[in-house]
């Protein structure tokens with residue numbers, strides 16, 4: 081092998097090394113850009129889970145998500161509740177008496193990603209709608225802080241805070257908020273005004289709005 085060939089060999093090897101380093105640097109750059117984007121899409125690891133029949137708890141959840149950058153998740157039962165108020169309260173009462181756990185259309189796959197959960201629900205017969213129990217019982221919520229927002233027709237939290245504590249042992253219950261919003265017709269727009277200044281003040285007090 082002549083010396084010229086050795087030299088060529090060495091140069092070629094150097095070039096390959098340089099190219100490899102360049103490719104690695106580029107890959108690192110794209111990985112970094114990708115993870116920053118993912119972080120920006122989910123800045124505070126905040127989950128905003130809600131159940132709603134006539135749209136009020138949903139409107140409040142949407143406001144919380146918009147003001148905190150949290151991720152919205154609907155707790156939706158497979159069973160569809162009747163559109164008529166009188167029928168709906170009968171179905172809900174029976175479910176409560178039966179201690180039913182109605183199945184959900186979808187479960188949250190990545191609860192471990194969140195450290196904070198806002199939980200929005202209407203007061204149903206003095207407590208959480210049964211589908212919210214299904215949701216709470218099917219996830220490991222230990223170590224998380226739950227901030228409840230309850231919409232109601234007069235009985236505020238009812239016994240829902242105690243019930244919430246019972247079904248989510250290991251989670252911390254943060255300060256909640258009640259919003260008066262009685263609604264009989266799920267086909268009409270919700271009665272609650274959105275954005276609601278009480279929600280904004282509550283989030284500011286908790287240190288959440290951005």
Ligand SMILES: Cc1cc2nc3c(=O)[nH]c(=O)nc-3n(C[C@H](O)[C@H](O)[C@H](O)COP(=O)(O)O)c2cc1C
Pocket residue numbers: 131132133134135136137138165168169170172173201202203204205206207231232233234235236238260261262263264270
């Ligand atoms: C099945 C059912 C049970 C209810 N039970 C109560 C109750 O015990 N106390 C109360 O203050 N309001 C009660 N309400 C009124 C709701 O809490 C109120 O309309 C709520 O703000 C509606 O929220 P949504 O629009 O997100 O469904 C009940 C409503 C329904 C449909």
